[in-house]
Each structure stands twice: as C-alpha cells, then as structure tokens.
Amino acid sequence: MTARLLPFSDDPIRPSSPASVSIQFDGAPIEGVSGQSIAGVILASGPLGFRRTSVSGKSRGVFCGIGVCFDCLVEVNGDRDVRACQRRAVDGDVVVTQHDALPGSIA
Amino acid sequence: MSSVLILGAGPAGLAAARAARRRGASVTLVDSSEQLGGQFWRHLPAERPAARERILHHGWDTFRALQAQLVADDGCRILTSASVFAIDATASPSTTGTGPGRVHVIVGPSDGTGRERIELLPDAIVLATGAHDRTLPFPGWDLPGVFTGGAAQALAKGERLAVGAHVVVAGAGPFLLPVAASLAATGSRVLGVFESSRLSSLVRGWLPRPWQLLPAAKKGAELAGYIGGQLKSRIPYTTGASVIAAHGTDRVESVTVASLDKNWTPVAGTERTLAVDAVCVSHGFTPRLELAIAAGCQITDERFVAVDDAQATSVPGVYAAGEITGIGGVDLALAEGALAGHAAAGGNPFDLPGEVRKRRIYEGFARRIEAAHGIRPGWPDMVTDDTIVCRCEEVSFGALCSTAESTASTSLRSLKLTTRAGLGICQGRVCGRSLEQLIARRLPGNTLGDTVSTDRRPIAVPLRLGELAAAARPTDPSPTTPTPLADPPKGPTS
Amino acid sequence: MSNDVIIVGAGIVGAACARAFALAGFSVLVLERGTTAGGTSSACEGNLLVSDKGPGHELVLAQFASRLWSSTAADLRAELGDTFPSIEFERKGGLVVATTADGAESLLAFAADQRGARVDARVVDAAEMLELEPDLNPAVAAGVFYPDDAQVQPTIATEALMASARRNGARLLENTEVTGGLFDDAGALIGVSTNRGPQRASRVLIAAGPWSGDVARRIGLSLPVRPRRGELLVTSRMRHRIFHKVYDADYVGAVGSDDRALQTSSVVESTAGGTVLIGSSRQQVEFDSSLRVDVLTEVAAKALRLFPFLATAAVMRSYGGFRPFMPDHLPAIGEDPRMPGLWHASGHEGAGIGLSLATAELLRDLFLGRTPEVDPSPYSPARATLAPHLELVA
C-alpha cells in the first residue's frame, strides 16, 4: 500500500460525508472526493510518480505539496504545467502525465 | 482613508487584515490558495466541514474568529485563488501612483489559462507570504515517495490523505513533531522521527534560560502535546540522526538512517536500513522573499525581510510580518501581523503593547529553535557525485563540480548559467540555498565571487504568455468606504 | 610587473580579446570588478546575426565574425575538451517575417539590398515558411530566411574564451575595479589604478560594455556609450516546436533606431534546455533595472502575433540587461586619438556577442602592426561620425 485517503467514517475529526469526484488519468477513470487536489486523487489511486523528467526520464510526483517545487506538473484539460497539488480536481477533468524531451538537435 | 493591501492570508496576513480594519483602513487580502489560513491552518474545504477540525490545529478558534470577522466585513475585500506575480516598484508615480508600487495579480484556478489580470495601487502593502520547507539534497531525494514534511502536513490536513503506510520523518526542527503527529492521525505508521541535531545542542538551545519559556507556555504546551501524543502512539524519536539516502527504482522502497556528528556529518558505520513506502524530510524553512525583493525591501544577512519595531521594511509604505521576517511559528506570526496591519493603516506599535510583548516572547522562542535545530555545515557530506542537486534541471553534484573546475568560476550566476542548476521551473526555490552553500564550500574563504541572490524572481509565480499579453483591469484600491472594524469588547485580542 | 595589455572587463568582448592577444604572444592582464561574464554577456541572448544588418560597416564586421565563430567553436572544443560545457554553437538559421503588408514591402526591399552585400537572404513563400516553422502564424505577410544566422550560449561562450585565454597565459583578476588611469611624469598613460592597487601596461583596453563610458571618464576622457535596456521572457520547458530564430521584421527598425522611448519587437527561439526565449525591448532608462510589467506585456503580445500557440505557454522568468549603445550605431574599436595607449572595444549595442571575435582579431592585428582582414577605419574611435559626440560629452 502507499498513499491512502482516510475513510471519512474512521476520521476522528468527523468530516461530513464527501461527494465523489471522478477524473481521467492517462485515459483511465479514477475517483477521489470533492475538494481534493488532483495530486491527492492520483496519489490515493496508486501511483506515487506521475511525471517523467526531461533529462533522464525518471519518475517524479509530489514533493513539496504546496506549489513550490513544480515536480507535480501535469496536463489538465489540455493545459500543460499545472501543479497537481495546487489544482482542485473537478469532475470530468482529463489529466495526462507530462514528459518534455529536450530539443534533440543540440548536443 | 487609506487602502492597505495584504499579500498572504496565513496567520500573519489575517491578523494584519483585522488590525488594519480596526484602524479604519480599507483592506484587500490576497492569497493564491482557495482558502484562508495559510500553511498552518490548512483544513478541509468549506463544502466538507469537519465537526472536530479543531483537534488538528493549534489555535483553531483564533482562526475561525479571524475568518468570520473578515468575511463578514464590507471593508475587507478577500481575493482567493489570486496569485501576485509581480510588483512594479518603479520610482515614477505614473506607474505606481502615490503608494509603494503597482501590484499585479492573476485571478482564477491555479495554473489555469485565460484567467483575469488585475492591478492594485494601494497606499500601503503588508507582505505576509510565509515560508516553505527547506530540504537538503541527499542521494535518492528525487525518488517519488520522498516528500517534504510540509507536503505530508498539507495532504493530511487539507485532504485527510496519508502519504504512506510505513513512513519515516527526518530532518531538523520542532516541525517534525506535528508532521509525525498528523501522519499518525491520518493512518500512517510512523517508524521513527530522526532529528539531525544532537541532544546536547537541543539541551543547549532549549534550556539555558528555561524561565524565558514560561511566557511562551502556549507554544510549550503545543510541543508537549505532540510529544505526549507521540509517546502514546509509540513513535520513536531519535536525535543526532537522519535519513542520509533513499533507495528504490521508480519509487522509494527503503531509506538509510545514520547517526550525525555535531556538524551533521554522517558517522561511518552507524548506517541502518529501514523499509518504507514514504519518507518526509524537512531541515527547516525558507522564507518566500520574491515579492519583498520585487518591492525593493532590504533583506538581512540571515536572508529575512528587514523590519523595524513597527514591522516597517526599508521601503516606505511596505510592511512585513510572519515567517518572511524570521521563522517563529504561528503565535509570532499573529503578533507581527497585528502590528504590521496596524502600522500600515497609520498606527503606532505603542498602541498595541500586548502584541509588542507577545512578539518579544515568541521571538526569543524562535532564536532558541534556530540555536537548537539550525542547519550545520557538515551536511554536504551526505551529498555524493550522483546526487541530484537541482531537481528541475537534474544537475548532479558531480556535474556542478566538474563545470566549476573547468571554468574556474567563483560566480553563482555563471555557474547557474553554465550548468542550468537553479534555472528550471521552480526557479531555485528548492535548490537555491543548497546550491549557494555547495558552491561556496569549494571556494577559498567559503565565499562566492558574486553576490547574486537565488531569491530574486521577478515573475513570482508563472503565468501564461497570453495572460501576460492581455491588458489588466485596473482595480479600485478601496473596496468600499468602510467604518472601522469594532475592537473586541475586552480580554485577549485573539 | 608590467603587462603588454590590460583589459578592463571580463565580458565576452574582454574574454575574446584576452584570448586573441594571449595566442599572439602578448602578456595580458584582465581586470574585472565582479566576476567573468557577470555583466551584459550573461544578460542577453546569444544570437550571431547577419539578418538584422543592412549593407554597411556593421554588416561587414558581422560577416567576418560569422566566419570566425565556426572555426573558433571547433578550436575551443578541441582545446577545452568534452568536460567543458558546450558553448551550444549552432547555425540554426533565422526566419524574419513581416506581419503587415507595409512591413512585407520594406522587408523584401531590405533583403534585396542585403543580397547585394553577399548576405544569403532567401525569400520564402507561405508554404515554405510553414515547412520551416509549422506553428508559425499562417497569417504572416512575407518572410525571408537567413541560413547563416547562428547562436551560442553567451555565458558559456564567455567562460570558454576566458578559460582558453588563461590556458594561453592571460591572467585574470576578479573583484578588481578600475578606478582611474596611471600616468608618468610626462602625462603618458602607463596603467590603471584599481581598488586593489595599481597595475601597469603599455596598452589599456576598455572592454567594459555599457560601463565603458564610466571607465573612460575615470581615466579622464569622455566616451558616448550609453545603456539601452532590454528585457526578455523565458517560458517553461516545452516540446520542441520552434526550430529557428524567428523575428518580426520590426526588429530591424528597432535595432537601428535612436528613439529613447520604449520599443519592442519580437525575437523568439528555443534553447537547448527546452525553454523558449522571447525578446525583446529597447528603452533608454540609464541603469534603472526595476521591473516594468507594461514592457513585458508588450513583448508578450508581439510574440503571440508570430506564434499564437504560445498563448498557453507558462512564463517563468524575465531577465535583461543594458546594451552598450553608440550614437552612430557602430562599435568603437581601436586606439583613442586623444590618449595614446588607451584603446577601446565597446559600444557593440545588441550585437556584442556576435561581434566579439571580430573585434578581438581586429585589435590583435592593429597591435601587431598587421593589416586586418577587415578595414578597421570605420570602427576607429577617431572616425568622423563619432567626433561630434566626443566633443559633446567631453
């Protein structure tokens, strides 16, 4: 197991029961609860890494969680460079992982 | 009547807004987040209120009161999802009006496109942009599953998400305790908290004049609460040790923990490996200085915004409060915020002796935290040639050294431009300070040949070219002509 | 110890000169008040252009420089080895487009003149333009392609030239500011004073970029070099979609203009890091470097006329510097007629990266008493077009 959403029924702070949000992530539907960030929805659905870096192609995901590191960039509804940790998930969002290869022509 | 613009709606900004309103100023409060509260009072969204949110936060009632008062107040305009991307501090009044500058804001969903641009020309500005975690580089820190403490905290408080099932918390500072506590309260098993500073320096930092702690009892109680909570949930707390490497291929699978000497150099032979699915590492906080620098404010040698007793910066009409003037926690941020907002609206600190007193007490507290937990010079010994220093541009320590050797450059600016370290999309927010120290360490006298700061970021937050190209809507600096917010009937101001 | 030459300034011009002089056997001392490449040479783009220059003396120098860059890039690579970061020399070609009918007419006329001066300037039709740049705004009115336009990464190029100069014997003193001239009893210049003591040399070369006027004044003479501010935008990394240097034909007008007020024209290109650089503005505001969002807005708006797709690109930084501007639009390269032993290498405006190598060769030949490959007289500080300005400021 990895990241996990605390089920609201077990939560000692007793949040009101959440509505669900569903988004598409790289073509597959995933579910979260309303008010979650896109990063939170992705993390809770399994993957920790959801971006490939440009130089070495390594996997990256959430690092700072507060919009500072830009490691969590994803494409949302066609807009690139969206910080997944800062953008609230909206029903129907189409989220795609980002990988920007370096220009090949220059060594 | 004056207009006061407050940048940041964390504890400092909220307190500033209320104080400025009490003096009768018209206030605009701007924050890039969707909610008020800043980093400290991050909470479940309004549409999902929690009956017992209070148990996650120190001072939750203070927050609720501030929020309720400001939201209900006509004289306070609140702009959330509003990012300040630049401040024009040009001397010419034609571009700045008579106030300290023209503040450029983009309003709409974070990193959206086609958002609205507005410009504000306030009579005074209070900067309260807070801080973010500083995490020192170590081998494997770029693996998914390695988080800052702040990330774990933000996801736990803001979404009720635990970043892992088996987690280690490491780094330095009292902040490790609330991180561990939140993780435990969100369902993670915290295998241990590893504090880099040794017990002896903690004792020296915390205990030389213990009576000074008494007035900060609230803070003491907050910490004692964490420790008590941790003992109850059996989280081992180890001092003089830290995570020095993370391992895994596409995600973290284990970490190496080792003892550190008093300079934070790992002690050979003390390494052990722990299997984890997440690790949270913070070594302190870095203030968000870009807007202060854009406004022209003087920065201290310790790299905070320089302020006087009235929280006034070196620029007339610009005030600063909270973590950007020194890391001191929520109570200090509240006191400074109140004084800054009051002064920005024309008041004098002598009018608020209670806040002045609190500021003094919590400042003392902050100095002790720094003395006990401050970053020590041996940390680069964790860094190997393969360790990524700049995460955005994937520049390793080895590459940095080999370029520095071949150009023989002593200049941070040149080394950034020749290696691309610090030039990526985070603009050196994560690596800047570490880069400076790693480069300086190689040079005679431990000093860089130039004085370029990695904190200067003229564009404070990225926006779309199309948004920048669009004309801004000039916005009236005063939302209404309000009557001052009533003072509280009696008793404590918070 | 006395040197053959003191060079004031370790920007690209000073570095190129240091290398050329050291290779010719001179003893060279470079004095830099900050650090190498700490001035304009790391606050610019690295375009090596012929496209923006009409027939005339600047074009002749640019064509000479263009030849030199090909061979020098190879020499530096061979000399410094693979561990030295690449200077990113690439002859990627420039595409100049006109966005209006009027602009089209003057662009085509300009290109025809350039062809008369042996510039490879190929008129391209709409289909060819889209083949060169598939994401270009299809509504552009005319285009000319310049295969010889090239580029380098200017900071790395400066460091490489300086590293080579040092390997060949040049000495560099950083954090050393020139504060005045050193004269013998007869009043002849014999060196400079600095914040770290005097330094002697038979020749003093001012290569202090936009600060050259200031350095000249400290030594006792006027030089009409003025700063002309320029600002650029940098986007985040994106997929490679812009393949050449692409300029708005307005650029050509802005470069040659004397106007002090704000001018912007579009220059768009991708970098090796995957970001896109968007320039640039020209404005004379002395050394005022405070941010002006209205300027950035104008730069952004013009870039969108060339590449509408950039509307959703994320801008992550702005940066800029001060071009060393000359009233007659030519650099000052040569000995000062008013003070024997004082030499100039400055005033390259927005072309100093490109022209640095040519400037260095010219000066080296003049030092050696050889005839340079290009006639040096048009650039001489003694030229007629500069005389009124020398008097004016003196």
Ligand SMILES: Cc1cc2nc3c(=O)[nH]c(=O)nc-3n(C[C@H](O)[C@H](O)[C@H](O)COP(=O)(O)OP(=O)(O)OC[C@H]3O[C@@H](n4cnc5c(N)ncnc54)[C@H](O)[C@@H]3O)c2cc1C
């Ligand atoms: C993620 C995180 C979690 C923390 N949790 C705890 C904790 O649990 N316990 C503890 O004791 N301390 C915690 N801290 C320390 C905490 O920062 C301080 O105690 C307190 O929040 C400081 O208050 P502040 O008002 O100075 O800043 P902040 O609370 O950081 O508020 C600053 C505000 O400014 C806004 N802002 C910044 N830049 C811009 C811009 N360009 N445009 C618009 N808005 C902007 C931010 O969105 C933010 O809301 C945490 C810090 C972080 C980074």
Ligand SMILES: Cc1cc2nc3c(=O)[nH]c(=O)nc-3n(C[C@H](O)[C@H](O)[C@H](O)COP(=O)(O)OP(=O)(O)OC[C@H]3O[C@@H](n4cnc5c(N)ncnc54)[C@H](O)[C@@H]3O)c2cc1C
């Ligand atoms: C926005 C912008 C874009 C540009 N784009 C291009 C382009 O694409 N192509 C191109 O060819 N050119 C371009 N240029 C122009 C180019 O950058 C300059 O012409 C060139 O960098 C000048 O180099 P330099 O060595 O003369 O000056 P600098 O690089 O400025 O070096 C001068 C040095 O002198 C030092 N100095 C100053 N005073 C003293 C003193 N008293 N004592 C000791 N040292 C001193 C300074 O510290 C500095 O390091 C651009 C310029 C700008 C501003």
Ligand code: FES
């Ligand atoms: S995780 Fe750092 S910006 Fe989103």
